[in-house]
Amino acid sequence: MTPLQKIQDRFVPLPMENVDTDQIIPARFLKATTREGFGKNLFRDWRYLNDNPDTPKPDFVLNQSQYGGDILVAGKNFGCGSSREHAAWALKDYGFKAVVSSFFADIFKNNALNNGLLPVKVSDAFLAEIFALDNAATLSIDVDKQTITIDSTGATESFEINIYKKTCLLNGYDDIDYLISQKEKIEAFEAQRI
Amino acid sequence: MAKTLFDKIWDKHVVQEITDGPSVLYIDKHFIHEVTSPQAFKGIENRGLPVFRPQQVVATADHNVPTLNQHLPIKDELSRLQVEQLIANCKKHHIELYGLGHPFQGIVHVIGPELGITQPGMTIVCGDSHTSTHGAFGAVAFGIGTSEVEMVFASQCLLQTKPQVMRINIEGELQPGVVSKDIILHIIAQITASGATGYFVEYAGSAIRSLSMEARMTICNMSIEMGARGGMIAPDETTFAYIKGRQFAPGGVQWDKKLSDWKELYSDADAVFDKEIHINAADIQPMITYGTNPGLGMPVNATIPQADSIADEGERKNLTKALQYMGLEGGKPLLGMPIQHVFIGSCTNSRIEDLRLVAGLVKGRKKSERVQVMIVPGSQQVARQVQAEGLDQIFREAGFEIRQAGCSACLGMNEDKIPAGEYCISTSNRNFEGRQGAGARTLLASPLTAAAAAITGVVTDVRTLAPVEA
Ligand code: SF4
Numbered sequence: 247m248t249p250l251q252k253i254q255d256r257f258v259p260l261p262m263e264n265v266d267t268d269q270i271i272p273a274r275f276l277k278a279t280t281r282e283g284f285g286k287n288l289f290r291d292w293r294y295l296n297d298n299p300d301t302p303k304p305d306f307v308l309n310q311s312q313y314g315g316d317i318l319v320a321g322k323n324f325g326c327g328s329s330r331e332h333a334a335w336a337l338k339d340y341g342f343k344a345v346v347s348s349f350f351a352d353i354f355k356n357n358a359l360n361n362g363l364l365p366v367k368v369s370d371a372f373l374a375e376i377f378a379l380d381n382a383a384t385l386s387i388d389v390d391k392q393t394i395t396i397d398s399t400g401a402t403e404s405f406e407i408n409i410y411k412k413t414c415l416l417n418g419y420d421d422i423d424y425l426i427s428q429k430e431k432i433e434a435f436e437a438q439r440i
Numbered sequence: 441m442a443k444t445l446f447d448k449i450w451d452k453h454v455v456q457e458i459t460d461g462p463s464v465l466y467i468d469k470h471f472i473h474e475v476t477s478p479q480a481f482k483g484i485e486n487r488g489l490p491v492f493r494p495q496q497v498v499a500t501a502d503h504n505v506p507t508l509n510q511h512l513p514i515k516d517e518l519s520r521l522q523v524e525q526l527i528a529n530c531k532k533h534h535i536e537l538y539g540l541g542h543p544f545q546g547i548v549h550v551i552g553p554e555l556g557i558t559q560p561g562m563t564i565v566c567g568d569s570h571t572s573t574h575g576a577f578g579a580v581a582f583g584i585g586t587s588e589v590e591m592v593f594a595s596q597c598l599l600q601t602k603p604q605v606m607r608i609n610i611e612g613e614l615q616p617g618v619v620s621k622d623i624i625l626h627i628i629a630q631i632t633a634s635g636a637t638g639y640f641v642e643y644a645g646s647a648i649r650s651l652s653m654e655a656r657m658t659i660c661n662m663s664i665e666m667g668a669r670g671g672m673i674a675p676d677e678t679t680f681a682y683i684k685g686r687q688f689a690p691g692g693v694q695w696d697k698k699l700s701d702w703k704e705l706y707s708d709a710d711a712v713f714d715k716e717i718h719i720n721a722a723d724i725q726p727m728i729t730y731g732t733n734p735g736l737g738m739p740v741n742a743t744i745p746q747a748d749s750i751a752d753e754g755e756r757k758n759l760t761k762a763l764q765y766m767g768l769e770g771g772k773p774l775l776g777m778p779i780q781h782v783f784i785g786s787c788t789n790s791r792i793e794d795l796r797l798v799a800g801l802v803k804g805r806k807k808s809e810r811v812q813v814m815i816v817p818g819s820q821q822v823a824r825q826v827q828a829e830g831l832d833q834i835f836r837e838a839g840f841e842i843r844q845a846g847c848s849a850c851l852g853m854n855e856d857k858i859p860a861g862e863y864c865i866s867t868s869n870r871n872f873e874g875r876q877g878a879g880a881r882t883l884l885a886s887p888l889t890a891a892a893a894a895i896t897g898v899v900t901d902v903r904t905l906a907p908v909e910a
Contacts, residue, residue: 261757262757262758262761263754263755263757263758264633264634264733264758266733266870266872268851268870268872268873268874268875269872269873269874272852272874272878273503273851273852273853273875274852274853276475276503276853277475277504277516277518277519277521277522277853278518279478279479279482279521279522279525280478280479280482281479281586291873291874291878297878321754322634322754323633323634323637323667326633326634326667326733327569327664327870327872328569328851328870329476329567329568329569329583329584329585330475330476330585331476331479331567331585331586331587332586334585349634349637351634351637351667352603352637352638352667352669353569353583353584353585353669356584356585356588357585357586357587360585360587360588361587408460408461408462408601409460409461410458410460410461410462410599411461420587421587421588421591421598421599422483422487422587422590422591422594422595424599425464425591425594425595425597425598425599426487426489426594426595428455428456428464428595428597429492429595431455431456431464432455432464432466432595432596432597435455435466436466436596
């Protein structure tokens with residue numbers, strides 16, 4: 247995994263609640279056996295008319311050229327539903343590095359962190375402030391300091407991240423490396439259970 | 441110190457705690473299927489690692505499989521490749537596979553319990569959110585992502601932060617026509633689709649105790665639809681009787697030993713929960729959903745809420761968008777609305793008891809001409825049982841189509857899809873936009889409510905269905 251320390255960029259607003267992983271990546275696109283290439287089908291059914299990439303829906307944010315950036319900002323309960331990690335892969339593959347919301351579904355949060363995609367949980371009020379910004383505004387996210395800042399106003403909020411996960415993100419480590427390093431302890435645990 | 445059921449099982453599986461971090465949690469059983477495992481196999485192979493404990497992994501093919509002509513090669517090329525990859529991966533890594541054509545094949549959350557693999561006190565994971573189903577046996581069972589599947593392959597462990605624990609107590613007796621699916625749809629409608637996020641839920645109370653294992657599985661299955669990591673029910677005599685004698689259940693001396701361990705699995709009387717909810721069983725009505733998340737549900741004879749009556753702006757927008765997608769209007773009832781499809785299946789309601797319930801209702805009746813009815817048994821074993829009991833005859837006489845085992849129209853990944861704009865009463869667990877096919881409109885309900893609609897062709901309160909004339 248590539249380390250993730252700071253992000254400063256514009257954002258794509260998606261002011262919708264309960265965005266489920268079936269919307270992020272519909273089931274019919276889960277047939278690949280690799281992790282790459284899901285970005286082109288991100289939000290497929292909201293993005294295209296009649297399932298046709300040649301007919302983008304003009305009212306969907308990913309099709310609106312005034313919006314862009316590495317950060318997706320979405321309404322509460324983002325990533326609910328299916329556990330498909332393909333949702334995190336699709337967001338990452340599309341180019342997002344962080345998702346900001348006032349509430350994340352549990353499995354999605356883990357999946358995102360396991361792929362170096364940062365879920366930033368902010369208060370409802372801060373989220374509303376972000377949604378009220380114009381499309382040139384930028385946000386700064388500092389993983390080490392655990393803060394998110396609206397650059398134009400200087401408004402800052404801190405977000406939670408488990409210290410262990412933070413170390414992993416900052417250094418680009420993943421859980422598997424850690425677990426493998428614990429193999430002896432795991433074997434000892436197994437032996438004492440029998 | 442007094443412990444909850446969840447704590448008892450969790451604590452026994454902690455290999456190590458990381459200061460200010462997650463715990464290394466040991467996993468007893470790991471179920472896998474074709475959709476969320478290929479990248480995990482590739483991951484360990486890239487690291488040059490074997491599967492650490494292949495005997496603790498069980499595989500099946502369910503999401504992608506056709507439900508007609510399963511003896512023929514799968515027509516959809518990508519689906520076929522995914523299933524073939526699963527076969528190759530299992531062979532290479534010495535994992536037991538109940539694939540297409542195997543007498544044990546079926547939806548992963550149906551076969552685990554019916555084979556006796558799922559047992560009380562275990563930690564169970566699968567790259568599938570409805571792994572919560574297995575909690576009905578008093579196990580800590582939860583869905584994981586593919587990176588986590590890879591972790592379990594590599595180490596039989598996961599790094600997990602202990603969730604909070606909520607208890608939902610349901611006391612009293614259910615009204616006639618109300619079944620376990622209605623209980624869980626009622627709970628989710630009350631606490632919303634995110635109301636249990638961050639929690640593991642224990643279901644308790646006299647109404648839960650009186651349920652069969654199949655009915656308990658339906659409830660635990662949908663725990664994820666309110667955001668919970670998992671759901672569980674303390675094992676009791678009903679649980680033990682269900683497990684005894686099944687294929688992989690312990691036998692002989694082992695059985696007695698396990699049984700005495702299992703009998704310790706309950707929340708201590710003075711255990712403290714992070715949150716408790718109390719529900720009176722008698723208040724629960726047959727339920728149906730009208731929106732695009734499982735929390736947007738109501739009693740079948742109620743009227744759809746109006747968006748302008750909702751104070752919270754986000755929720756108002758949500759409801760407006762949902763009703764627009766569903767082609768429904770606030771303030772109107774659903775009763776009497778014509779539907780085009782009925783789907784009876786999925787890991788929520790495709791077990792033998794569900795199908796008996798449906799057969800009991802439709803016996804001697806015919807489906808409405810304007811609906812297509814699809815019954816998809818959850819496993820090959822269920823399908824065989826349906827035949828052995830003659831239920832297939834009842835279904836055929838009613839004009840229902842019986843398919844072969846698989847996830848089918850629950851997620852529109854195989855050929856079974858609902859056409860855009862059409863309504864389907866479904867016994868599955870998700871009514872998300874496009875879940876059953878792009879543009880499909882899903883109304884979630886119990887097998888009884890679905891069967892009643894199949895007969896009348898409209899949304900029906902099963903309690904008002906006239907008895908069959910002798
Ligand atoms: S039946 Fe539906 S919910 Fe259950 S495992 Fe299959 S796709 Fe998932």
